Amino acid sequence: MSKIQIGGIxxxxxxxxxxVLGLPATTGPVATIMAALGRSGISAQAVVECADACGKxxxxxxxPRALLEAAxxxxxxxxxxxxxxxxxxxxxxxxxAVYGPHFSDRPAIAGTMFSALAAAxxxxxxxxxxxxxxxxxxxxPALERAVAVLQETFLLP
Numbered sequence: 001m002s003k004i005q006i007g008g009i010x011x012x013x014x015x016x017x018x019x020v021l022g023l024p025a026t027t028g029p030v031a032t033i034m035a036a037l038g039r040s041g042i043s044a045q046a047v048v049e050c051a052d053a054c055g056k057x058x059x060x061x062x063x064p065r066a067l068l069e070a071a072x073x074x075x076x077x078x079x080x081x082x083x084x085x086x087x088x089x090x091x092x093x094x095x096x097a098v099y100g101p102h103f104s105d106r107p108a109i110a111g112t113m114f115s116a117l118a119a120a121x122x123x124x125x126x127x128x129x130x131x132x133x134x135x136x137x138x139x140x141p142a143l144e145r146a147v148a149v150l151q152e153t154f155l156l157p
Contacts, residue, residue, distance in 0.1 A: 022085025
């Protein structure tokens with residue numbers, strides 16, 4: 001099987017992952033949490049929200065690791081007010097991504113990336129995609145190995 005051509009590999013270090021579990025399945029909880037972070041001068045990145053089979057929602061996002069201690073009380077306060085079931089944080093994560101044009105027209109990229117990382121024993125804590133990027137949040141110590149795996153897996157320019 002031939003390698004899939006991509007534009008390159010991105011990596012972002014010094015991140016922390018925050019997860020808010022058991023949010024009510026109503027309009028607004030994500031906006032409430034993101035607005036509170038914004039008012040505190042904290043930018044969230046790689047934001048993912050989804051509904052579960054029990055009628056609850058979960059939110060996951062990254063923040064700069066240096067701002068985790070400032071972000072957590074803000075998120076926990078909003079989560080309590082929204083009656084979320086739990087807030088979790090992982091202090092040392094990184095984001096690794098592959099990018100290129102028209103990824104939405106090339107369905108094998110996400111599966112190829114995630115399969116390669118899984119085969120290498122690299123756990124994806126969160127995934128996100130866009131029209132031109134497939135990204136995964138992983139434990140920070142695994143970043144170098146993840147980049148090497150992706151360099152082997154894909155055809156780079």
